[in-house]
Amino acid sequence: MSELTLRVRYFASLREALGDGETVSLPVGSTLGALRDALLARGGAHAQALARGRAVRAAIDQRMAEESAVLADGAEVAFFPPVTGG
Amino acid sequence: MAEQPRVRIQTEDFDLAAECAALRAGDAGVGAVASFVGTVRGVDDGRAVTALELEHYPGMTERSIEAMIDAAFQRFDIRGARVVHRVGPLPAGAQIVLVVVSSAHRGQAFQACEFLMDYLKTQAPFWKKEHGPDGQARWVDARVTDDEAARRWGLESRNA
Numbered sequence: 001m002s003e004l005t006l007r008v009r010y011f012a013s014l015r016e017a018l019g020d021g022e023t024v025s026l027p028v029g030s031t032l033g034a035l036r037d038a039l040l041a042r043g044g045a046h047a048q049a050l051a052r053g054r055a056v057r058a059a060i061d062q063r064m065a066e067e068s069a070v071l072a073d074g075a076e077v078a079f080f081p082p083v084t085g086g
Numbered sequence: 087m088a089e090q091p092r093v094r095i096q097t098e099d100f101d102l103a104a105e106c107a108a109l110r111a112g113d114a115g116v117g118a119v120a121s122f123v124g125t126v127r128g129v130d131d132g133r134a135v136t137a138l139e140l141e142h143y144p145g146m147t148e149r150s151i152e153a154m155i156d157a158a159f160q161r162f163d164i165r166g167a168r169v170v171h172r173v174g175p176l177p178a179g180a181q182i183v184l185v186v187v188s189s190a191h192r193g194q195a196f197q198a199c200e201f202l203m204d205y206l207k208t209q210a211p212f213w214k215k216e217h218g219p220d221g222q223a224r225w226v227d228a229r230v231t232d233d234e235a236a237r238r239w240g241l242e243s244r245n246a
Binding site: 009011012013015055057059062063064078080081082083084085086 | 124140141142143145146147149150171182183203206207208209210211212213214215225226227228245246
């Protein structure tokens with residue numbers, strides 16, 4: 001197996017810009033940062049919503065994660081703005 | 087009696103007195119119940135707010151708050167804790183969130199309650215959209231002051 005399949009989800013303003021989510025394939029060993037780069041490289045709404053310099057948080061399999069985290073096949077990765085609950 | 091959930095995410099309103107009563111029911115060791123209720127302000131930064139819309143990440147939201155409650159039990163000498171957080175459309179004046187903590191003595195209950203709120207504000211996946219009287223809507227920005235509050239507990243917080 002040389003590829004990962006990831007279930008990407010978006011929330012809040014990112015969801016409004018990019019939709020609920022999508023399936024993305026990446027090389028094995030890819031990090032969360034590499035996933036964000038791949039999405040940015042599409043240009044358009046993705047490049048704008050996920051631009052470096054914008055505050056974007058992420059979770060892998062429903063746990064907050066840093067961009068250095070290595071992704072596993074089948075992982076659920078969510079991108080969202082800083083949280084504003086409470 | 088079935089164990090009641092420590093975390094509930096729901097659209098319906100909650101009753102503070104009923105939740106306090108349920109939390110301490112049958113526990114003779116409880117001498118203190120501390121609570122916090124967050125509500126929808128009708129004004130934010132000078133703008134009139136008619137309603138908030140609360141979005142969450144089903145599954146992750148509950149799990150993250152459960153982990154926060156586990157942390158509160160590890161850190162404070164408390165006997166019970168419960169969090170209820172509403173989602174969906176909430177008009178100005180509505181209740182949003184409830185944190186209730188029981189303990190033998192008040193110091194630990196007060197602290198654990200504040201700890202849970204400061205933690206929730208910076209880590210629990212919810213997002214608020216503010217609706218104004220003229221139909222304008224804007225996503226609320228996270229506050230640096232909430233990160234600062236969380237850091238006072240030693241929580242690493244870089245949300246805003």
